[in-house]
Amino acid sequence: MADHLAGMTLFGAKGGGSAIIEALLAILDLPYARRYLDWDSLHDPSGPLSKVNPACEIPTLLLQDGSVMTESAAITLWLGAERPESGLVPLVGTPEHPEFLRRLIWLVASVYPTFSYGDHPERWLKNEAAAQALRTATDKRREVMWQQFEAAITPAPWLLGDAMTALDIYMAVMTHWRPRRDWFEENCPKLFGIAKRVDTIPELKEVWERNFAP
Ligand SMILES: N[C@@H](CCC(=O)N[C@@H](CS)C(=O)NCC(=O)O)C(=O)O
Known part of the structure; x- marks a missing residue:
């Protein structure tokens, strides 16, 4: 190494x-x-x-x-x-590479900030009611984003085809966050399926136990 x-x-x-x-x-x-x-x-x-x-x-x-x-x-x-x-990041020149970059940046630049605003709305709005409204609105907006993503994908069986990439790992973790796994199962079954598939990877067993065991 x-x-x-x-x-x-x-x-x-x-x-x-x-x-x-x-x-x-x-x-x-x-x-x-x-x-x-x-x-x-x-x-x-x-x-x-x-x-x-x-x-x-x-x-x-x-x-x-x-x-x-x-x-x-x-x-x-x-x-x-x-x-x-x-293969966690598809190589430059492969058909998966541009889509990987697109979705990775979307996850961190569009979806992740909805948590930053919703988890700590008081950083932006001192008024308590307004802060609560920001949390509610960002939670709602995130659901729309996930549903748009759900409509756009055809897992085969992973997000980008037959090889797992870091995007699948992002989904395994982010589906534990609001609106959480039960919502995904009902509203975004393809994303839920990816997350469940990642859950079963033997090398990740301890990571998931450390982070998400009740
Ligand atoms: N853009 C950052 C976001 C990191 C982030 O917001 N992490 C959250 C936890 S999941 C955090 O540290 N929150 C604590 C805080 O903002 O005070 C990334 O992709 O790593």
Whole structure:
């Protein structure tokens, strides 16, 4: 293993976006140290996360040379470039590559922010009723986005065809978030099916137990 892939530390929180990176690292069989933080302590100014990522968001990946990677899509693309043979990120020149980029960026730039606004509406709106309305509206808007995605896909059996990619892992994690798995089963059965398929991958068993066991 190349030196720069050794000694990584992943800051995360149970059930959060760090689970996406945990799953990628597990599939790639890369060693790393995990630092799970309580959700309530992510922003602790004297806590470990604020020292490496002032935004106090997870996933945050600290590399051995002290450099820091944030943004799940950046970490995904970096890992995919480090391990092109894994197929987690389709190779440049394949028919899957443009669609992979399109959907990855859509997930992090359009869908993920609906959680940022809905989870912490008070960061944008001080009025309590307005903050609650923002949460409700972003939850609703997200459902529309998922339904549009559902209508656009033909899993075969994975999102991009016969090989699992990081997009399928995103879906396995994000379907645990609002509006959650029961809603997907009823309203987006194709996305639900992908998530359930990812659930059964043996290399990911412990990741899912750590993050989503009741
Ligand atoms: N664009 C970032 C979003 C990361 C993000 O919003 N993570 C959430 C948890 S899933 C978080 O850290 N929330 C805590 C906060 O915003 O205070 C990514 O894709 O990694």
